[in-house]
Amino acid sequence: MSILAWIALGSCTIWAWLLLGQGFFWRTDQRLPRRAAEPDRWPSVAVVVPARDEAEVLPVSLPSLLGQDYPGAAEVFLVDDGSDDGTGDLARQLAARHGGLPLTVTSPGPPEPGWTGKLWALRHGIGLARARAGGAPDFLLLTDADIAHAPDSLRTLVAATANDLDLVSQMARLRVAGAWERLIVPAFVYFFCQLYPFRWINREGARTTAAAGGCVLLRTAVAERAGVPDAVRGAVIDDVSLARAVRRCGGRIWLGLAERVDSVRPYPRLGDLWRMVSRCAYAQLRHSVLLLAGTVAGLCLVYLAPPVCLAVGLFGGDAVAAWAGGAAWAVMAGTYAPMLRYYRQPLWWAPLLPVTAVLYLLMTVDSAVQHHRGRGAAWKGRTYPRPQTAPER
Template sequence: MTVLQWIALASLLAWLYLAVGHGTFWRTDQRLPRRQAPASWPSVAIVIPARDEADVLPVTLPSLLTQDYPGPVRLILVDDGSTDGTPEVARALAEQAAQRGGSNVTAAVTASTEPPPGWTGKLWALRRGIECAGDVEFLLLTDADIAHDPGSLTALVASARTQRLDMVSQMAVLRADTFWERIIVPAFVYFFAMLYPFRWSNRSTSRVAAAAGGCSLVRREALIRAGGLAEVRGAVIDDVAIARIIKRSGGRTWLGLADQVHSRRPYPRLADLWKMVSRSAYAQLRHSPLLLIGTVLGLSLVFLVPVVATVVGIAAGDLTVALIGAVTWLIMTLTYVPMVRYYRQPLASALLLPGAAALYLAMTVDSARLKRAGRGAAWKGRTYDGHGTPERRGLGTTTLAPHVAAPHVAVVQPPRDPWDLPVPATPADPTATNSSSTSSS
């Protein structure tokens, strides 16, 4: 056999394993598990960290303010140093919802502070929101660009109670409207499922643990038992990190695809999608050059070789290479069809998976380049080093003036911090002192 034949055969064997032995990652049937209404509905706090989200909040926040959840629920939006009027927009939307009535959701707006060394801004803001939540049973951690159907929270809580789960997470349905969104977005979810097969993540005996940060319902006691957010304070990919510590501490986690949760953030240009992926792709590889090399070789073998083998085999008259390449490409395509159907795209677009993989390969390499240039994990004015420490770019935090416009709307002053546990005390570490002395109002 020629070298190309051996390479093509290796790609075929890799796909045979992926198709039948890798947790059937390509299936899209992992949806919220069987559930029934509990005898009494537990208390819930919805925590939303928001940084410069004034444009998207009018589309998403009302969907959470009007949830039909039967029990007590409080929404806490934590402004993370916005400069575009995010807290004012949030207050106005909360006032409008309160005046309309018809929902059990009460709303509060508070402000985070600039994260101390070792903390990412989002996790520091989530921490502030959890402080304000008080002694609730469940925390719904969601993003400012995520919209929820009216019954979303009810379904999440019912599933958690029925199945005795400590974390229930759903991968939100991302926008796939523009040309580049149609190419990149279904592949993004497909690759995520390949990296963290949902069935393996949902198995209590498996070491795989993952979650989707846009929609994660967490039992508060389970998070405390796992050490709180301080355990993952520097994680850029915080959703997976939270799932890991909860599962490691004995908690039960579940991850699946959403039907009632949708991302409303648009990515109209390739550059927008490129930035979304490249800012964290190298962090996923733990900033390891060896893992980067392995990823490049692995992605090339799995996704690019079948196409190359098919084309080169036909051009060179090597029917063996062409046949192996075509069969492998067919297997790859068939595994992608369920995700294409989930996103309601033309079935023929499944043939474009190798092209999407090539783009992701380039984004991953670019992510490593940005990290070496000191611009890795950059997001809305913050750039994090390899340990999650933010490099200041001159953006301060927005201070909220006291404001109470309606019975359901208030600015909350966080109480003493119950999560201030594992941060190492060093002379330069501001969290070595009582962090509750930092005002967030």
């Protein structure tokens, strides 16, 4: 057989394994577990929202938090992380206009050395919540400023913890409106699920661990036992770091796709999406050139080889390369289809996944280039020259 045929067969074998052996990552049925009966006493919750220059999205997201239909005691802490666009003042105006849950707006000042801005803001908000006269809340809801919650979101999150869960996290449904968002956003979640299969994460005692930082409900006692957020203060990929810290101290974790928790942040241009991915892609690879090289080679073999082998095999008369490449591409598109349905997108986007994979490959390489130029993870005017991954110990 030709070298091309061997490459096609290798890719086909990998896709057969991904289909059956990677925790069924492509299925989208990991949804929030529901409780049949409501608790006799609803635990208290502090909602902590780190916000930096979020005036564009706050009019949609903040009223959804203030308007939560929650039977227990709940309070919202919005931490204005050095915004220049009037985020804090706007939050107060929205609270006065919409009412609902009590809102405290505070600002901790610039982060101390070794802290990322978001985790510094979370530290300040969690500290305020713990210092309340009534005592520390039973739970912390850590949610990003661009996340809009359905009115029963907090109630269903808390109810899910009745299954002895200490951390319940939902992957918010990201905005998909423009062409670039349709091409890149569903694939972003698909790749995340491939890297961190939700079924594996949700098994008790599992080694695979992750969370989705936009929506995390965390038991306060477990957060204190895990040393959160101080234990992960320098992590750029803070959600995975947080989940690992919780699991290391014996906490039980659940992660799934959201049904009524949505990100309202727009990414209309390719550059917006590029910055979102590239700011932490190299951190995910632990800033290793060897891991980067392996990732590039793997992406080429898994995502690019199938259509290339099919095309070259058909035009060059290599039947093995053609059918193996075609089979791999078909499995690839088939596993992507459920995510497209979840995002309510046409299934004809599925065969375009190799194009999206090329873009992610370039974003990852760009992330490495920026890191080695000393620019690190740049986000909203801050640069972390040596961003950290989730600690292993």
